[in-house]
Amino acid sequence: xxxxxxxxxxxxxxxxxxxxxxxxxxxxxxxxxxxxxxxxxxxxxxxxxxxxxxxxxxxxxxxxxxxxxxxxxxxxxxxxxxxxxxxxxxxxxxxxxxxxxxxxxxxxxxxxxxxxxxxxxxxxxxxxxxxxxxxxxxxxxxxxxxxxxxxxxxxxxxxxxxxxxxxxxxxxxxxxxxxxxxxxxxxxxxxxxxxxxxxxxxxxxxxxxxxxxxxxxxxxxxxxxxxxxxxxxxxxxxxxxxxxxxxxxxxxxxxxxxxxxxxxxxxxxxxxxxxxxxxxxxxxxxx
Numbered sequence: 001x002x003x004x005x006x007x008x009x010x011x012x013x014x015x016x017x018x019x020x021x022x023x024x025x026x027x028x029x030x031x032x033x034x035x036x037x038x039x040x041x042x043x044x045x046x047x048x049x050x051x052x053x054x055x056x057x058x059x060x061x062x063x064x065x066x067x068x069x070x071x072x073x074x075x076x077x078x079x080x081x082x083x084x085x086x087x088x089x090x091x092x093x094x095x096x097x098x099x100x101x102x103x104x105x106x107x108x109x110x111x112x113x114x115x116x117x118x119x120x121x122x123x124x125x126x127x128x129x130x131x132x133x134x135x136x137x138x139x140x141x142x143x144x145x146x147x148x149x150x151x152x153x154x155x156x157x158x159x160x161x162x163x164x165x166x167x168x169x170x171x172x173x174x175x176x177x178x179x180x181x182x183x184x185x186x187x188x189x190x191x192x193x194x195x196x197x198x199x200x201x202x203x204x205x206x207x208x209x210x211x212x213x214x215x216x217x218x219x220x221x222x223x224x225x226x227x228x229x230x231x232x233x234x235x236x237x238x239x240x241x242x243x244x245x246x247x248x249x250x251x252x253x254x255x256x257x258x259x260x261x262x263x264x265x266x267x268x269x270x271x272x273x274x275x276x277x278x279x280x281x282x283x284x285x286x287x
Contacts, residue, residue: 069106077115082123089127099133109140117149117158125158129165136168143174151180151197154190163200170203182209185218188225191245198249205253219250223265244277251280 065071070078076085089098105111113134116124125146128134139145147168150158162168173179178186181203184194197203208216226243266285269277 065104065106069104069108071101071104073101073104073112074106074110074115077112077119077121077124080119080121082121082127085124085127089131099131102128102131102133103135103138105138105140109138111135111138111140111146113146114138114140114144114149117146117155117162118153120153120155120158122157122161125161129161136162136165137172139172139174143176145169145172145174145180147180148172148174148178148183151184151190151193152187154187154193156190156192156196159193159196163196170197170200171207173207176210178209179204179207179218181205182207182218182221185209185222185246188239188242188246191242191249194246195249198253205250222246222250226268244272244274248277248280251277251284254284 066075073085073088076082076088089102102113103111110118113125113128113136116128129136136147137145140149144152147159147162147170150162163170170181171179181194181197184190184197186209187193198205205219206217209218209221210216222243226247229239266278266281269281
């Protein structure tokens, strides 16, 4: 039993400490073959622990949290070890405990899924989303969900993966009152994400995305920003093109009451000589 305890403690230290886990692999004199051997050894050890050693999870040193509240799943993600994560998730004799681990929050209330989203690791996100009891709506300390983090980080593919989840709350608000859509519009750098969100009928574009009363809806904020920056001629080409793509996505949902706007959107479209935008505006005005 002492040998097992020692093995579990050693493996936990190896995986949970990024300094130790990646020490040999980052040495310049290490060959590719040596790095592959190290990775295989780590994977074999993890496999031994989760498949063969039937120690109650309450006594299993491998599953203990560190001082930051992170468990082995958190650290498999932080250390970019998708094979280790797959072994833990798919082969464990502690299946009921693994369910708790995949939704566990660290001291900053980050779940493994939030971390994988922040890291932009699609393989890890896919592995986690395949777990039947994954909670896709758990929030971190700022109240951000995995969808919000993917939106904020501009991870379009991960946004699409998350939107496929039937139980996802696409309209959840964080502490600042922002929705995923509101965050995407305010970011202005990822119009494709705004388009993906607006193509999902569950997304409510009329929800406020700020605690401030003025221009609190995403579409109002977008138009206000366009108006101010277009008039001042301080909008660059990328921002202008991205904003127009977002505007078109809103118009396709017919969610903007363009007749109540201070901004002459029709004149704006005419000056741009954008036929698609003009057609969308005329279609909304005529409906």
